[in-house]
Amino acid sequence: MLFPPLMQIGVAILVLSKSGDCSKVKKNKRNYEDTTNQNIVPKSCKEKDILVIGAGLSGMAAARDLQDRGCKVKVYEARGQTGGRSRTEKDNLPPWDFPHDLGGTFQHGSSQANSITWLADRFDIKRAYVGGDSAYGERNSTVWIRNSDGKPYSRGIVDESFDLHDEWWKLNTKYLRQIRKKKLKIQKSLKDSSEYIFNTVMSLSRDQQALQDAHITSNFDNDFGVEHSLWPLDGIDKRDGWWWKPISGPDYYLPDGMSQVIDLLEDGDSSNEKTKSLQVNLNHVVKKIEHSKKGCTIYFYNNGDSKKLFKKKGSACIVTVPLGVLIESVESKTAGAGSIEFEPKLSIEKQLAIRNRNLSHYSFMLLQFPEPFWKDIDPGKNFWIRAIPRKNCVRDPGHVFKESEVWRDMSHSRNGKTHYILESLFGGDRYWAQDLSDKEMEELFLRGLKKYFGKKKVPKPISFKTYRWTLDEFSRGSYSGMSIVSTDQEWYDLATPESNGLYFAGEHTNYDGRSATLDGAYNTGIREAERISTSKWNIDTVSQKSMWANANAFTSGWEVSSNGKSDSHNLENRTNTVIESDPILYKQDRFTRLQLDKIDHR
Incomplete structure (x- = not known):
């Protein structure tokens, strides 16, 4: 998360009038004509389909909300199943003949502000507690392990480490203020400030230094999925740090899989009784999107046949593909099977935003055992973190290659017949682990378990499973991250429509502090559904009430125009949206949000 200011590019194009005079056509910063006062608009979505590209959480949320409002909707998904990166699998035969997630799993925060929690409670979907914040776990149920001898740290040392970590945050903020006071133009990373703090300010024992390294690793490299050397120090005071807005309460997951939410949508x-299932077209790979003020046209392959392109026109397209696919789409040298060509090309601002963001290469490994041996050794514990030390704040890759470092018991909410542990794999720019074979991954996992629990205590596993998100041509990563050149302007540039016919949703477009989360993805789909429904060509023909918008969510939403009609959101009555705490970055009224492409938010 980051920000050396980027130059904003305004565009004015000269055209020849009928009289032969040169005059300016009004263009906004998105490079498409401002049609606010013109009558050239798409047909109502009640007459002509909205085409949703991607059947993940954001796409399915947008499609469901639009259809229930009265719009015609069709969903196009490249894979052979719905869910996107919320991937639930269930084999026909043992040992994996029960639902298990290999993608987005955890609901970060358990209050009704989390839209997945809100949906689960509303539709009686079972949730299960998995501990505190996924980066740390809950102190009572987490074991912090000394790397040198594989023994657990005492509770007193661990508690002290959390206090020291709070101090580390404060010192980073102080260091940033010093830099700003000196008006230095060089962007400093979190790694730069940490080196300064550990070398000159904080005097730590070997154990506490290792635990601070582990805290930093857990919070940034692991949970956010990007090496902290790529995190700009300038983002530390953006709300609760790097644009993040935490939701109160511990983490939960759905034991029977995230597919329950996808199926619900x-x-x-x-x-x-009036509800109808969505029309979801699986194995439809969209390769090109043409868009304009009149609508959109998509070109796609059907069911693996890449020799023939089919065409479909719509009143608008909502692109919900992952950031990794968008990166490939704008980088001609890396165009892959999932990349999409846009005509006209995406605006310079959106291309910069796509290029300047980073990707997490987070993956799960699941290892199933005949019995839960860990419960005999650590009763009541469900989360283990190995405190691997760094040298000059840089992680030693040798440790990562040798053994696992973070694992969690995921079977405690089951019926006692299945016992499996989830190991989290993390990585930065190019993720080495996803090139390992299943056997190599399993051995890495077992070495970490045996070092802590003992070789004789760890039985031969029944089965191993994983999913390689970076190698998935329709994902190219697990979720969005930051890079040293990112800015806060990009949150809006990624979310802003390119024209009346082209909109964007997905966790990477969430400008309300919930990027890289399941609820954040869901909220962006609802945001775009609301945006389209309230457009002047739809507002009088489709419902302005949503049955799928979570009024408790951290989202500034998209208010209707000031024409006397009201929508399902009354932002002034909300008490927990991010807009109340950051009125500069988060704009409440719809008119202001319509002008986002004309405002410099820095």
């Missing part, structure tokens, strides 16, 4: 509310 596909099928609709069964208590509503």
